[in-house]
Amino acid sequence: MFINNAFAATENAVAETGTLGGTLIQLALILLIFYFFLIRPQQKKMREHAAMVDALKVGNKVMLGSGIYGKISAIKDDKLILEIADGVEITVDRMTVGALVTDEPETTKSTTKKATKHTENKKGK
16 A cells, blocks of 8 residues: 555656756846855955055054954055054054054943943941
């Protein structure tokens, strides 16, 4: 009984193969999805990073991709000389700069003030 049902199912269940046109349309749709969701945003990010690196000037505070913070003291071609501490300078490639550092954001300032007040109150008691 089981064998007859299995043979019967295979005879009727022959899948139709897709046409070449249908396969090409599916492939084109997949490539379009990859372009709009992966490639295009990455290219935009790379252009923004290149523009930021080109706009660097002496005195800017930057953060490197490795997490080192410093102030630009000189620019030589594709190299930057960063002052990471008083009297300590390192030479890095321009493209290693991850971000420009601005002053401390307001949320961090308010949190720091609250923490300082809290510790002062504990000392006063």
